Amino acid sequence: MFGMLCLRAVNPSNPCMQKTDHSPIADHYDVAIIGGGPVGMALSLALNDTGIRCLLLEARGVPEKDEDPRPLALSHGSQLILNRLGAWQRLTSNTPITEIHISNRSSLGQTLLTPQDAGVLALGYVVNYHDLFCSIHAQLLGSTADYLAGATVTQLETDSHGGTVTFDYQGNTQQVSAKLLVLADGGKLAKQLQGIEYHEHDYQQWAVVANIKAEQRQTGVAYERFTPDGPVALLPNLDDFALVWTVSPIEAKTITALDESTFLARLHQHFGDRLGKFIGAGKRSAFPLQLKYAVSSAQRVALIGNAAQTLHPVAGQGFNLGLRDAFELAQEVIAAQRQGRAIGMPHMLEKYQQKRRLDSSAVRIFTDSLIKLFSNDNPLLKHACGLGLIALDSTPPLKRFVARRMIFGARG
Ligand SMILES: Cc1cc2nc3c(=O)[nH]c(=O)nc-3n(C[C@H](O)[C@H](O)[C@H](O)COP(=O)(O)OP(=O)(O)OC[C@H]3O[C@@H](n4cnc5c(N)ncnc54)[C@H](O)[C@@H]3O)c2cc1C
Structure with missing residues (x-):
């Protein structure tokens, strides 16, 4: 609501260096993405400059400093x-x-x-x-996307009209609403929402x-x-x-x-x-x-990346699948907007889930079967x-x- 949007320009010699200037974020968006990992950022980029108002919230203040070695x-x-x-x-x-x-x-x-x-x-x-991470991040910072780093989402609520996101930013608790909430946080927040359940296997x-x-x-x-x-x-x-x-x-x-x-x-x-x-x-x-995948969903919510499914890395498929989630969700949101249909309505979400179901279950069954078949004596x-x-x-x-x-x- 009264948050400060980080509009960032990239230092071309180092894609992870940035300067930041601030302007306020809006109260309401078409799409709010929670989680600025590689998949959440990819969705934000895919929706940028399409006329869809989209906000991306990332908990880490300076995410590009985390050197993930995988x-x-x-x-x-x-x-x-x-x-x-x-x-x-x-x-x-x-x-x-x-x-x-x-x-x-x-x-x-x-x-x-x-x-x-x-x-x-x-x-x-x-x-x-x-x-x-740095290359997607640099592309995001160089775009006009609304992106707030250092914003930890604490609460999510949805009903048939849309969703509300409560987050902590610079010591203040703030809220934004959106027609569609997209969880790209790896799957931690979904349990707050009635309707979303996961199958989990360690x-x-x-x-x-x-x-x-x-x-x-x-x-x-x-x-x-x-x-x-x-x-x-x-x-x-x-x-x-x-x-x-x-x-x-x-x-x-x-x-x-x-x-x-x-x-x-x-x-x-x-x-x-x-x-x-x-x-x-x-x-x-x-x-x-672990293997973890959503078996049900909630109104006005879409899951992408590890929040939709977390797989064994045996066939190197988790991010590839998550990127396809982001890309196909963007296509559905853009199509809804162009056809004058409301974003995040059950019909749109059902279409997205239907498109993703085959891909996601095929890859999940493939990787899980590899582990079960080959990891034995x-x-x-x-x-x-x-x-x-x-x-x-x-x-x-x-x-x-x-x-x-x-x-x-x-x-x-
Ligand atoms: C060892 C290993 C090897 C792998 N190898 C491959 C491979 O070869 N190929 C492949 O395709 N995949 C591979 N994967 C899988 C891949 O790493 C993941 O699928 C991918 O990183 C998922 O990205 P994501 O953006 O969905 O989630 P994440 O990377 O988990 O990002 C989630 C983001 O949400 C943010 N967040 C969390 N909570 C909040 C909150 N409350 N508020 C705001 N933000 C929040 C986090 O800070 C984070 O930035 C591998 C995984 C492992 C463990």
């Missing part, structure tokens, strides 16, 4: 969306994935996915999460991430190796590799605390000799892993998984099906 494998489809939003062009670096090598420890099966299998130029790109696994140097330099191949303890991925990242190593919660604590050479030896033992010895490791960080299942990989490798139409769905989602 690597992200972006699909070719995500690259196309980010390009349209103007954020891809701001990325300082990315590493193309030219092949995906999938194997199963202690069974014979393996498969290799290539761009030709999917009929595209590149299978995807590895980017540093922080770089991606995988009892953590992902340990780090930059890794191997005797062999990366050649564009992304390695995904399944083991009974969970998958381990080594993604090409500039000259080196980005590691995503799934382990039990206890093991995560142990291996992040190991000295570098013991850690590298342990990784070599786990991953095998495909890249020679590992000779260097950057800072290690660990993330708890059952000799029969291990054998079946090995046979499955051999079948995938020798059946081009099946390969094309899998590769295109990893790149474009259900529409692949």
Whole structure:
């Protein structure tokens, strides 16, 4: 209501540097987005300059200072969306994935996915999460979007006419109303709203991430190796590799605390000799892993990104899916506006959910099944998984099906 909007100009030499000047935000919007992570920012950009009045609220005061170390494998489809939003062009670096090598420890099966299998130029790109965040953020700051950082949303209310958002900003409690509330906060606030329920499953696994140097330099191949303890991925990242190593919660604590050479030896033992010895490791960080997805919704509310579904990172699909949520929601909001229909009405939300249902459930079932099938010690299942990989490798139409769905989602 009486909040101060940060209109920011970007310092071109460093996309994360900014100067801020202030002007008041409005009392009422068409769309209020809660959560300025990469997905919330993408939606804000997709709605910018469309005539739709949209406000983005982010809890962190200086979000670009948080150096999240996770690597992200972006699909070719995500690259196309980010390009349209103007954020891809701001990325300082990315590493193309030219092949995906999938194997199963202690069974014979393996498969290799290539761009030709999917009929595209590149299978995807590895980017540093922080770089991606900064590039979308810089694009947002350079736009005319209404964006308030340092605004922690504390309360949400909706009825059939719209929603009200209460937030703390610079020590004051403030409110805005909107026709549609979009939750892009990772899913923490949804439980306040009557009607929204989640299915949740703790995988009892953590992902340990780090930059890794191997005797062999990366050649564009992304390695995904399944083991009974969970998958381990080594993604090409500039000259080196980005590691995503799934382990039990206890093991995560142990291996992040190991000295570098013991850690590298342990990784070599786990991953095998495909890249020679590992000779260097950057800072290690660990993330708890869960499956969480909304099974119902509330009036005047749309969920996107991790607030709609949080997945295991095994196939690198969470952000790719979230970006498609944002893009398709923007299309629905813009269509409603152009056709003179009210934004956030049940018909519009039902259409959005219907469009997303197939994509979201297909990716969720795919990633969850990979974990359930491959992360086990059952000799029969291990054998079946090995046979499955051999079948995938020798059946081009099946390969094309899998590769295109990893790149474009259900529409692949
Ligand atoms: C180890 C690991 C590897 C991964 N690898 C891949 C990959 O290779 N490819 C891929 O596609 N995905 C990957 N993912 C998934 C991906 O990281 C997430 O899907 C993505 O970051 C979700 O973005 P988001 O914007 O929806 O949510 P978040 O990044 O969780 O952002 C939520 C935002 O909301 C803000 N917020 C929270 N509460 C409030 C509040 N009360 N008020 C205001 N703001 C609030 C937060 O500050 C934050 O900025 C990986 C995940 C992990 C853990």
